[in-house]
Amino acid sequence: MERDWSCDIPEKRLIWAHITSEAIKVIEGKWKIIIICQLFAAKSPLRSSELERRVEGVNQKMLIQQLKQLEADGIISRTLYPEVPPRVEYELTQLGKALGPSMAALIDWALLRRETLSL
Amino acid sequence: MERDWSCDIPEKRLIWAHITSEAIKVIEGKWKIIIICQLFAAKSPLRSSELERRVEGVNQKMLIQQLKQLEADGIISRTLYPEVPPRVEYELTQLGKALGPSMAALIDWALLRRETLSL
DNA sequence: CCGCATCCTAAGAGATACTG
DNA sequence: CAGTATCTCTTAGGATGCGG
Numbered sequence: 001m002e003r004d005w006s007c008d009i010p011e012k013r014l015i016w017a018h019i020t021s022e023a024i025k026v027i028e029g030k031w032k033i034i035i036i037c038q039l040f041a042a043k044s045p046l047r048s049s050e051l052e053r054r055v056e057g058v059n060q061k062m063l064i065q066q067l068k069q070l071e072a073d074g075i076i077s078r079t080l081y082p083e084v085p086p087r088v089e090y091e092l093t094q095l096g097k098a099l100g101p102s103m104a105a106l107i108d109w110a111l112l113r114r115e116t117l118s119l
Numbered sequence: 120m121e122r123d124w125s126c127d128i129p130e131k132r133l134i135w136a137h138i139t140s141e142a143i144k145v146i147e148g149k150w151k152i153i154i155i156c157q158l159f160a161a162k163s164p165l166r167s168s169e170l171e172r173r174v175e176g177v178n179q180k181m182l183i184q185q186l187k188q189l190e191a192d193g194i195i196s197r198t199l200y201p202e203v204p205p206r207v208e209y210e211l212t213q214l215g216k217a218l219g220p221s222m223a224a225l226i227d228w229a230l231l232r233r234e235t236l237s238l
Numbered sequence: 239c240c241g242c243a244t245c246c247t248a249a250g251a252g253a254t255a256c257t258g
Numbered sequence: 259c260a261g262t263a264t265c266t267c268t269t270a271g272g273a274t275g276c277g278g
Contacts, residue, residue, distance in 0.1 A: 020152050021152045023226070024146065037132050059272065074235060095236075106142045108221075180254090199260095
C-alpha cells in the first residue's frame with residue numbers, strides 16, 4: 001500500500017487512521033519514548049541498570065515491562081551475555097531507528113503547540 | 120527553543136523526549152486519531168451525530184469525552200448553533216491541521232513496520 | 239545484576255438510562 | 259440532537275520482596 005495522506009478519498013483516510021493508531025499504540029506507554037530517546041542519545045547498547053539510572057523516575061518493574069513490549073514490537077533488541085553476574089544490553093533495531101523522522105515531526109508539532117497555546 | 124533532534128547532546132535529547140511524550144499524550148486515546156482523520160477527510164465541520172456515524176464502533180459517551188479532550192488540547196474547535204433542535208459542529212483548528220506532517224511520518228513508519236515484521 | 243511474582247490503586251473504556 | 263450521570267469492567271501503573 002502506498003501512502004497518500006493528501007488524497008481526497010475518505011475511505012483511504014480511514015485506513016491511514018487505523019494504521020496511525022496502530023503506530024501510536026506501539027510507542028505510547030509512560031516510559032517508552034524516554035527509553036527510545038535514551039537509546040538514540042547513547043548511540044550504543046545500554047545495560048538494564050544503566051537504563052534504570054538514565055530513565056529518571058522509573059522503577060525496575062516498569063522498565064522491564066516497557067522494554068519487553070518494545071522488544072515484542074520490534075523496536076529494540078535484547079542481548080544476553082552469559083556471564084556472572086549476568087549482563088543484558090538493549091539497543092534500537094533498524095525499525096527503532098526509523099522512528100527518527102516521526103519523533104522529529106512530533107517535536108516540531110509539540111513546539112508549535114507550546115507557542116500557539118502559550119505554554 | 121530550536122529543535123535539533125540530530126544533536127549529540129544527551130541532555131538536549133532528554134528535553135525532546137519529554138516534549139515528544141507530551142505530544143503523544145495529546146493524541147493518544149482510543150478514538151482521537153480516528154476523529155482527527157475523519158475531520159481531515161471531511162475538509163469541513165462535522166456535527167456530533169455525523170461523527171458518531173463516521174467513527175465506527177464509538178459510543179456517544181466516549182465520542183463526547185474524546186472531543187472535549189481534543190478541544191481542551193487545542194486541536195479542534197466546537198461551535199454551538201442555538202437552534203432547536205441544537206446543532207453543534209466540530210472542526211480542526213490550525214494547530215489540529217498542523218498535525219498533518221506528524222501523521223504522515225507515523226504512517227510511513229507504520230507501513231515500514233508492517234513490511235519489516237511481515238504483518 | 240536482572241528479572242519475576244504478588245498485590246494494590248488509579249485511570250481508561252464502555253453500557254445504559256436520563257435531561258434540556 | 260447533544261450532552262450528563264452512573265455503574266461496571268478492564269487495563270496501566272507502581273511498591274515491594276524473592277530467586278537465578
